[in-house]
Amino acid sequence: MNTDSTLLRLREANPFPDGHEAVADDELFERITALRRAPQSRRRGLRRPLVAVAVGLIAVAVLASTAFAISQWLGGDVVKPDVTRAEYREAQRELALPPGATWPVLHVAPSTVTSRGGGGGFAVAIAQNRWECYWVRTIREGDRAAGVRAQAQLESLLHGNVIVAPAGASENWSPPADSSHPQAVYARDGGYEWVRDTYALAAAGHPQRLAQRCVANSPG
Amino acid sequence: MTAETDFRAVFSHLGAIANYARRRGSADADALAAEVMTIAWRRLDDVSKDDPRPWLYATARNLLLEEHRKRGRLRHVPEREAASPAPELDELDPQLNRALLALRPLDREALLLVAWEDLTPTQAARALGINAAAFRVRLLRARRRLQALLADGGGPTLSVPQLDVEGS
Numbered sequence: 123m124n125t126d127s128t129l130l131r132l133r134e135a136n137p138f139p140d141g142h143e144a145v146a147d148d149e150l151f152e153r154i155t156a157l158r159r160a161p162q163s164r165r166r167g168l169r170r171p172l173v174a175v176a177v178g179l180i181a182v183a184v185l186a187s188t189a190f191a192i193s194q195w196l197g198g199d200v201v202k203p204d205v206t207r208a209e210y211r212e213a214q215r216e217l218a219l220p221p222g223a224t225w226p227v228l229h230v231a232p233s234t235v236t237s238r239g240g241g242g243g244f245a246v247a248i249a250q251n252r253w254e255c256y257w258v259r260t261i262r263e264g265d266r267a268a269g270v271r272a273q274a275q276l277e278s279l280l281h282g283n284v285i286v287a288p289a290g291a292s293e294n295w296s297p298p299a300d301s302s303h304p305q306a307v308y309a310r311d312g313g314y315e316w317v318r319d320t321y322a323l324a325a326a327g328h329p330q331r332l333a334q335r336c337v338a339n340s341p342g
Numbered sequence: 343m344t345a346e347t348d349f350r351a352v353f354s355h356l357g358a359i360a361n362y363a364r365r366r367g368s369a370d371a372d373a374l375a376a377e378v379m380t381i382a383w384r385r386l387d388d389v390s391k392d393d394p395r396p397w398l399y400a401t402a403r404n405l406l407l408e409e410h411r412k413r414g415r416l417r418h419v420p421e422r423e424a425a426s427p428a429p430e431l432d433e434l435d436p437q438l439n440r441a442l443l444a445l446r447p448l449d450r451e452a453l454l455l456v457a458w459e460d461l462t463p464t465q466a467a468r469a470l471g472i473n474a475a476a477f478r479v480r481l482l483r484a485r486r487r488l489q490a491l492l493a494d495g496g497g498p499t500l501s502v503p504q505l506d507v508e509g510s
């Protein structure tokens with residue numbers, strides 16, 4: 123039995139195979155649409171200046187890495203700005219942002235180099251911050267379902283897109299070059315555990331640390 | 343186009359969401375589906391007009407997890423791993439039942455979103471909140487594992503279907 127026949131067997135075992143039929147429940151539709159809808163995000167009008175500040179911060183971060191990058195120019199696994207920008211764009215296809223959030227443009231100075239994977243790492247950090255802030259907002263608004271979704275997104279990011287550098291690794295350690303998806307690198311200094319605990323606290327009804335992370339890592 | 347018109351397209355998936363909840367063992371699948379639609383209406387700006395299904399399944403899954411937690415069917419509350427509702431297994435043949443339960447929960451959910459809910463891998467990835475590449479790896483792993491388990495008689499015997507959480 124190959125995997126296709128396995129999937130076929132599973133499809134045939136579907137206990138409710140007629141799941142996609144249209145259901146005419148006009149009464150329910152009327153009841154739902156009689157409810158008030160949630161107001162649109164108040165942050166929408168602030169998006170443009172926030173993006174501008176985000177871009178500035180990212181540019182500073184890239185420039186800050188330049189000294190090391192140049193020192194590694196001949197021997198280290200560093201890449202030029204066009205590669206970093208491509209990594210950043212590619213990462214956007216794989217990472218989700220919460221409703222209302224947009225990807226800032228990544229400006230990388232032409233004369234700089236960045237560790238390979240840096241563009242993806244920036245994208246992961248941005249996605250993480252946006253979801254954290256979204257989660258804080260859902261907690262404040264009492265939107266439990268959206269909060270659970272935000273938590274799931276953050277857990278997924280931590281699990282799939284964050285990698286902790288090996289013990290004893292250099293400060294600029296980067297993931298293996300064959301990594302197929304964007305990854306942010308955490309130093310092995312307890313930071314990963316701290317973030318994980320922050321999420322656990324928020325899920326348990328104590329979002330203070332999460333709110334602090336949102337503010338600390340947000341542009342502006 | 344009015345919000346009601348937009349919502350009508352979203353609402354057309356009510357039956358599919360109710361059946362999803364039913365397959366995952368919801369105590370009141372119709373009520374859960376109605377709640378999903380109510381949330382969708384409230385947050386209609388967040389729901390993709392082109393393809394609302396991933397958003398709807400993600401929301402239904404979150405509500406299912408909450409329902410299972412309240413019913414005490416979670417063995418432990420996850421801190422770093424997303425949980426996945428176990429399928430409603432009463433209707434399945436025992437061998438397939440055991441094989442599905444032997445899969446890692448998120449692998450199982452990946453498989454069932456494609457096989458039973460008829461989502462594309464991209465849609466299912468969005469429903470699970472993971473990137474598409476990671477989902478495809480997970481799906482391939484799940485298919486191979488299920489195939490091996492079925493070839494081996496369905497895996498270990500598990501007495502009570504329950505909601506699992508992904509192991510770390």
